[in-house]
Amino acid sequence: MxxxxxxxxxxxxxxxxxxxxxxxxxxxxxxxxxxxxxxxxxxxxxxxxxxxxxxxxxxxxxxxxNTDDLLLAIADELIGRAQHGWQPTGDWRADLCEAGLRIHASYQAHPQAALLAAHRTTGRDNEMRAVETILGVLRSAGFGDRDAVRIYHAFVDQALAFAALDAAALALPTAAQAADLEVWQARYGRLDTSTHPNIAATARLLAADMRHSGYPFALDLLLDAVEVRLAGAGAEAG
Structure with missing residues (x-):
């Protein structure tokens, strides 16, 4: 175009x-x-x-x-689909967890589009509504504006980074996806304890865990850190 x-x-x-x-x-x-x-x-x-x-x-x-204008519209549509039917409940941690999982799921439903769109800033209605809502969740939880913005930034970038990473894996041909997963059993699962003791001790767990996205656990880790930061802010204010 x-x-x-x-x-x-x-x-x-x-x-x-x-x-x-x-x-x-x-x-x-x-x-x-x-x-x-x-x-x-x-x-x-x-x-x-x-x-x-x-x-x-x-x-x-x-x-x-032009096609870039259309791509921004596609990116904004994925953001909108992540928000469809969702309203904050007032429980900041539950709300951020739900928002993050919805963002990730929306992009995973369209992995090829996610590869093109996850890194773009649209400046359109759905994106602005998402930014407004997430900042509102953080400010309502008690974070000052500077912390709210920094946590928003880390939260959204984490969700989009995992969305793009997992989308890239999903966009691979089926045979390539299977081959990548097989590496954890065929290669890592056969390493000797004398040379790779830590891998050998956890090989079975690695093979099982690598079949799933690491995002839900990473999101929990981030929210744990946010919770500690909020408690610290409350202690300082008291």
Whole structure:
């Protein structure tokens, strides 16, 4: 795509596509997610999207300036899906745990898109709502603004980093995923205690644990540290 966006009042397509669909930002984003899921990053082109939508590719300029603009919309959609149906309960730890797991799950549901989008800052409605909500959870818990921002930063970066890491593994061909997991048994599981005593002692546990994401436990560790910091702040204030 090139920079050639149509003014907002003129965006809506007046005729349905060849498939009988009225174009909208949501339809375009959902179609792009499906294409990326099937074909990877190379699917994010005007030609492929136009063909999938049954529309002239130039019609997409009514909605997005270029493919990067569309990618930001995709990233914001994943953030929005993570928040769908979720409301803070007032229990800051439970709320952050739920938010983190939802972010991670949303990206894992679309691993190919996650590889393209997890590191982007969208500046769009869903992202701004997420930032506002998480900061609100932290400030309501009793953190000062500086600590709230720093904890927010660490919390979100941890969730997105694990999302991207786990998405990269999920995006591998099935055979490659299986081969990577087999290494823990075929290689690490056979190391001798005389040369690798620590690995040998924990090989069975390693093989089992590496089949799952490390994010839930890492999230617990982070929240443990946040809880200690909150208790320390309360003691200083008292």
């Amino acid at each position: 090139i920079e050639r966006v149509v003014p907002e009042p003129q965006r809506r397509r007046r005729r349905p596509t060849k498939q009988g669909t009225m174009l909208s930002e949501r339809i375009i984003v959902e179609t792009a997610l499906r294409l990326i899921g099937r074909h990877g990053a190379e699917a994010l082109t005007v030609r492929r999207l136009g063909a999938a939508l049954g529309a002239d590719p130039s019609a997409l300029y009514r909605y997005y300036r």
